[in-house]
Amino acid sequence: MKLGEVCIETNDVIKIAEFYRKILNISSDCSDEIHQYIITKGTTLTVYNNGAVKNNQNQNISIAFTVDDVDAEYERLLKLGVHIIDAPKLQPWGAKNMHFCDPDGNHIYFRSLPE
Structure with missing residues (x-):
């Protein structure tokens, strides 16, 4: 599955x-x-x-996208005017993540994984 x-x-x-x-x-x-x-x-x-009205208080889901170079994506998104919540940071499990939200408040992560 x-x-x-x-x-x-x-x-x-x-x-x-x-x-x-x-x-x-x-x-x-x-x-x-x-x-x-x-x-x-x-x-x-x-x-x-x-058709249902949404309250845009999404607190139980996030979407993570794996990218080749999270630092390059960080710079690209800044140029697009995206508000970054957390700049790229190495996580204890080895991934390097950055965090931002879409206009409805859904949490999004771009991450690079170690090879």
Whole structure:
């Protein structure tokens, strides 16, 4: 068994999908206001509005993306105006992580793993 999809539920699909495309450096022509695929290969990342009002107090989930060079991604995201909560830091388990949030307050980590 493998994880098939992570879906971010939001009241503003356009805004959140644009944010993820920007931070993940992905382009798309999709402008659907209800459902958008951001990543379609491997584990899918989607953004969806099911019509229910969200409180944007997401405290029980985070999304981590493994990147080649977390320090380079840190500099790139700063130039994009992303507010970084924690700059890249080596963790006790060996990963080097940085932490930020999307516009809805979902916690995101970019990490580089030791070889």
